[in-house]
Amino acid sequence: MLALPSGNQAEAAPAGINLEVKSAIMVEPTTGRILYKMNENEALPPASMTKMMTELLTLEAVKSGKISWDDKVKTSEYGHWMGRYGGSRVYLGLGEVRTVKELYEAMAIYSANDATVMLAEHISGTEENFAKLMNQKAAEIGMDNSYFVTSTGYPASGLKQFIPNAEGDNLMTAKDSAILAREIIMNHPEALEISSIPRKFFRGEDSPQKVRMDNWNFMLPSLVYGFEGVDGLKTGHTDAAKYCFTGTAERNGMRIITVVMGAETEAKRFAETKKLMTHGFNNYKMQTIATQGKEIEGFETVEVRKGKELEARAIPERNLVVPVRIDDEANYKPVVTTQEVIAPVKKGQSIGKIGVEYSGEDLQEYLRPTDQEQVMVQLVAKEEVEKGGMVRLFFRAIKSFVVGIFDSITGMF
Template identity: 45%
Template structure:
């Protein structure tokens, strides 16, 4: 082989690969598959890199967890504990135990509070609503304590109610000793709890669960938590400023613009030297509401770092996930298209799902639910059955694509057709037919 051939031979193989690639691209373009090829190469979104020891991101519609970091670690929540106080005060109003317009007299415990407060003096009178706004917007410790005493008679009894409610809501890593989240040493000595040990702690997951319950059970709270400022007394020179700098409306505030995040309208900040910088936030965009929690963020309050870390979580949720319906409403369940019926014109009724099953999934991820159980309300069903009646439930099992945890969810099954009650003559003939059918089968089985 001459020198010319020795030099040119290695070039043949790259040339062949180039030609093959060109043909493949042309083929994909011809059939409209170029976008498929690029999508297939695209990786699932990477989780955020947070400068926080504990955090969680949750879908406020379903409670689905999209991201978690040491989410079950019990930590001092500081004023984030006031979310429970807000929840209990609102529930007391809904139950008729309190009225928003009730005027209450400020007691000694409230007047002696330190930290964030609106300088309530013992003997002052204010409405439940005014104190509640001071709690929600300015995180006022004095207003919070007075509301706690109005609900439960004393702050210590209120703390017991907080702990009881935490258990009921499924908050497994929370413990409350007061209504404010202040450390025991910062409480007036006379009013420190004697029947509750320890300090107040809460996990990021529990904070998200509490935020989820507030949004579900008390959505009106967001009308208060999104207030940028509020003047507590007419004579006050300056209004109370909301500690939540992430409020979307702060985009027009030159000082807070860099922290403002579109769609944020709650929920609660918290800070002490022991707790660090904490925040439970919620944001609504394009019909999807998320709840994000960061705990123990370092730095000073004025740095606003907790809000910057929360923004990373919201960005991850809104940009990297999409809603996907994995079970359609009014769809039949394979192998369970009908359920048995007795005393009806028909012996079975076709059934379909009452609602759809929609989850947030990372863009590009696939979720395949599997039927775990179908359970009729009674077996067999008894006619008459009207179209749309609930006749049972179906439980699906699927793997959460973001946490890889096995999940189950149950939705109702409804009748897609009516089954009227059979006449006595029809039922008699059916019974006779069934008798002879079983008799014949018994004879067959003998042989």
């Protein structure tokens, strides 16, 4: 189990952070632990941060084999309209053919709306069908306060003849944005290889129709607001959303995800993100609570019934690593729960679980209820334990019976 002080909530306003945004959150992705939050459940227009869901569904479709990076996609009337009028775009021509990989890069690096629409149509036939898939995926991964009607985040009311047959417009919370970003980073880390590209030319640098795609994430280390370790993930801007940014960075073995929504200017969204990231890296680190293959003091063995041996040596199946506040490390320790184990026992067989017991005062919370449970790791048998023979088990039972009687008699005096 994961034992935490009762009533804990994530830190809402740590010293030194005064964010000028509508909502924000900071999360450690391997555990889903929230390190900071502010109005994190307020549903707001996400603008092009919507495209993170299109990225996720594209990555999943490629991974499952439904589509391929090399698939050729022919630009539809809708894609071409977006290429003429749709904000950030790579000017797709009517009938122009581009690969899924080219379109994905244009979306992830340059936030190209025309490329995004074509990915949606390639996967689901129409953007309307794709929006249904977006909402299904949101429900599946615990994005409880989000709603999608377009693949791009482009204002639905501005789509002219392509206005979707749905009520309202895209909405997403800072918390849901973090859940979505975490899903991409943890299950599709290759996405960061593309989101970290500072610039690239669509159609190739030598093409007369080339489009220079400068990454809108100006916090990439080589760009104007460069911050060490930043390699993603997605910006967004519309008049309604103002300036938004879901960022991620890794330093010294620790990754964090930050979300800011509703900043007044482009520079402000990066300045507020910098505040969050600086606080995160200056005040937290990853700590190993239990080491793979190394016995835990006080929990070295687990009782085995009907075995040739009475106990099995027990070790963690993998490392148990959690984010901790610096100077608070001593308040974390492993706690083990075991299950009934009956021989024979195979080497590597699960015989219990390892969680974290925390006795300090640091406030803690997780993105989803299941995240706290998933922090736990399996306790497994270090070696096999054979089933005991009939004679051995018979005499062991006799011994236990006699000892029991003796203990009962002794207890009478």
